[in-house]
Every structure is written in C-alpha cells, then in structure tokens.
Amino acid sequence: MSFIITDIDNGLEGDGQAGAGFSDTVVLWIPPTYTSSVPAGSSVTGTGTAVSPFINSNPLSYDANFPGGNLHISLAGPITTFTLQYLCGIIQLGGSQLIHMSNIRFEGACSTDSPTRNPTDRPTESPTNTPTAIPIASRTLSPTTASPTATPTDSPTESPTNTPTTSKPTMAGCPSKWVAGATYVAGSLVSMNDASGNSQILMCKSTAAMPTLDKLCNQAGFEPFSTAYGGAWQHAWEVIEPC
Numbered sequence: 001m002s003f004i005i006t007d008i009d010n011g012l013e014g015d016g017q018a019g020a021g022f023s024d025t026v027v028l029w030i031p032p033t034y035t036s037s038v039p040a041g042s043s044v045t046g047t048g049t050a051v052s053p054f055i056n057s058n059p060l061s062y063d064a065n066f067p068g069g070n071l072h073i074s075l076a077g078p079i080t081t082f083t084l085q086y087l088c089g090i091i092q093l094g095g096s097q098l099i100h101m102s103n104i105r106f107e108g109a110c111s112t113d114s115p116t117r118n119p120t121d122r123p124t125e126s127p128t129n130t131p132t133a134i135p136i137a138s139r140t141l142s143p144t145t146a147s148p149t150a151t152p153t154d155s156p157t158e159s160p161t162n163t164p165t166t167s168k169p170t171m172a173g174c175p176s177k178w179v180a181g182a183t184y185v186a187g188s189l190v191s192m193n194d195a196s197g198n199s200q201i202l203m204c205k206s207t208a209a210m211p212t213l214d215k216l217c218n219q220a221g222f223e224p225f226s227t228a229y230g231g232a233w234q235h236a237w238e239v240i241e242p243c
C-alpha cells in the first residue's frame with residue numbers, strides 16, 4: 001500500500017488567514033516498519049516517530065497542490081490496518097489546520113473463484129475432489145471380468161503376500177517347558193502354566209515387519225505368563241491351546 005501526504009505546513013498565515021498559523025506534525029505508529037521518501041521540491045524532514053515526527057523544515061505555509069509539503073509513504077503487505085497520528089507542533093495560532101492524503105494505491109494478487117468458460121485442451125493431471133455426476137467414457141487400464149474364472153491360473157502369483165498366513169498347530173500332549181537361554185526360532189513350541197495353573201502351548205512369534213522378533217523368545221524378561229515388565233512376554237509368544 002502507498003499514498004502521498006500533502007500540505008504539511010510549518011508557518012504563519014496558514015491557508016492565507018492573517019494572524020493564523022500552525023506546525024503540522026505526522027507520526028506513523030502501525031505498522032512499525034515502512035518506507036518514506038521526499039519528492040523533489042519538498043522540505044519535509046523526520047522519520048515519522050514520536051521522537052522525530054515528519055515536519056516541514058521551512059517556516060512556510062504551503063498550498064495543498066504545491067509539492068513543498070509533500071511526503072510519499074509505502075507500507076509493505078500484507079496489511080489490514082495502519083495508524084497515523086496528526087498533531088499540532090510549535091506554532092498554535094489557530095486557523096484551518098489540516099493535511100491531505102492522496103494517490104492511495106493498493107497492490108495485490110487477484111484470483112477468481114469461477115471456472116473458465118471453455119474446457120482445456122487436455123484433462124487435468126490430478127483428479128477433482130468430487131466425482132463427476134455423469135461418468136466419462138474412457139478405456140480401462142486393465143481388463144475386468146464380470147465373475148471370477150472357474151479354474152485356477154496355470155502359474156502362481158509373481159510376488160507373495162505382504163504377510164504369510166499362519167495356522168495354529170495342534171498336537172497331542174505338551175511340548176518341553178520354556179527354558180531361559182534356550183534356542184528358540186520362529187514357530188518353536190513350548191509349554192508353560194498360565195496364571196490359573198493350566199498348562200498352555202505357546203509359539204515363538206515372528207512377523208514380516210519384525211523378522212527378528214524370535215530373538216526375544218529365550219530372554220528372561222519374556223518368560224511366558226510372567227507379570228514382569230507389564231506382560232512383555234506377549235510380544236514374543238502366542239498362546240496356541242491348552243495341553
């Protein structure tokens with residue numbers, strides 16, 4: 001935003017009124033940063049602060065259309081408000097004391113919320129937020145069938161699933177009791193008594209996301225059904241069935 005302040009006077013007989021006079025002073029409070037410039041022919045000085053207000057250095061009263069009392073101000077955006085304080089300085093003899101603001105200019109980027117009237121030559125590279133009311137005819141990227149094929153394919157899929165499917169093994173009797181420090185790998189089976197004293201079969205865990213999970217199975221802190229460490233054993237062992 002920019003504008004021009006005109007008619008900053010500092011002299012007697014303001015506005016041609018005999019015996020009248022005033023000293024115009026201008027202070028810009030908000031925003032705290034701005035730029036000011038004095039055009040050719042102007043004698044305005046100061047920085048626009050309360051300590052050093054804008055004031056005319058010549059003891060004269062200028063006409064509003066004369067450049068001698070002019071000052072250019074520019075405020076960097078974005079800006080929603082600014083505060084300009086206009087005061088009377090040393091000379092206070094009455095009269096029609098005033099300043100003018102002119103050539104107020106705003107600069108910014110314009111945008112339109114309405115769509116273009118004519119379609120573009122090619123489709124947009126990204127989909128719209130909502131589907132179109134009427135489907136657009138286009139080729140399918142891959143063929144589809146209305147129903148699954150009756151017979152399996154001749155060859156297996158090229159890549160396995162992300163996680164293997166596992167089924168809990170069943171067995172007669174109980175496997176060996178869990179022993180701290182023993183060698184256990186993913187799928188190893190042990191037996192331990194639960195909190196109720198019932199013997200349970202447990203399997204050492206391992207997942208595609210954590211293939212080294214079985215390294216926990218022989219550690220004392222992961223003893224099945226132990227209440228230590230908030231039941232941390234459940235991260236390493238899976239209960240299969242009683243035995």
